[in-house]
Amino acid sequence: MNYTLIIQLALMFGVLYLFMILPQQKKAKKEKEFESGxxxxxxxxxxxxxxxxxxxxxxxxxxxxxxxxxxxxxxxxxxxxxxxxxxxxx
CATH class of the missing domain: 2.30.30 (SH3 type barrels.)
Structure with a gap:
C-alpha cells in the first residue's frame, strides 16, 4: 500500500480543518456568546x-x-x- 497517499490525504484534511472548519466554529461560538449577552x-x-x-x-x-x-x-x-x-x- 502506498503510504504517501495516506499521508497526503491526512495533511489535506488537516489543512481543511485548520483553515475552514476551526475558524467557522470560533465565529459561531462568538455569535452565540453575543446573543446570550x-x-x-x-x-x-x-x-x-x-x-x-x-x-x-x-x-x-x-x-x-x-x-x-x-x-x-x-x-x-x-x-x-x-x-x-x-x-x-x-
Missing part, C-alpha cells in the same frame, strides 16, 4: 441594516423598537460586527 435597551443593527433598540427578549426571538413601531425577529438576524461597531462608537 443581549439585554433590554441595547442598540443593535440587523443583518439587513435596520437600526433598532431591544425592548423584549425571549429564548430565540426578540422584540425591537424601530422608528415605525415594534417588530419581532430572530436573534440570529442581529449582525455581530455592525452592532459591536455601533456600541463601540457610542
Amino acid at each position: 443581549l439585554k433590554v435597551g441595547d442598540k443593535i443593527i440587523t443583518k439587513s441594516g435596520m437600526h433598532c433598540k431591544i425592548s423584549e427578549i425571549a429564548e430565540t426571538t426578540i422584540v425591537v423598537e424601530t422608528m415605525s413601531g415594534k417588530l419581532k425577529m430572530e436573534k440570529s438576524a442581529i449582525s455581530l460586527e455592525m452592532s459591536a461597531a455601533l456600541n463601540k462608537k457610542a
Whole structure:
C-alpha cells in the first residue's frame, strides 16, 4: 500500500480543518456568546441594516423598537460586527 497517499490525504484534511472548519466554529461560538449577552435597551443593527433598540427578549426571538413601531425577529438576524461597531462608537 502506498503510504504517501495516506499521508497526503491526512495533511489535506488537516489543512481543511485548520483553515475552514476551526475558524467557522470560533465565529459561531462568538455569535452565540453575543446573543446570550443581549439585554433590554441595547442598540443593535440587523443583518439587513435596520437600526433598532431591544425592548423584549425571549429564548430565540426578540422584540425591537424601530422608528415605525415594534417588530419581532430572530436573534440570529442581529449582525455581530455592525452592532459591536455601533456600541463601540457610542
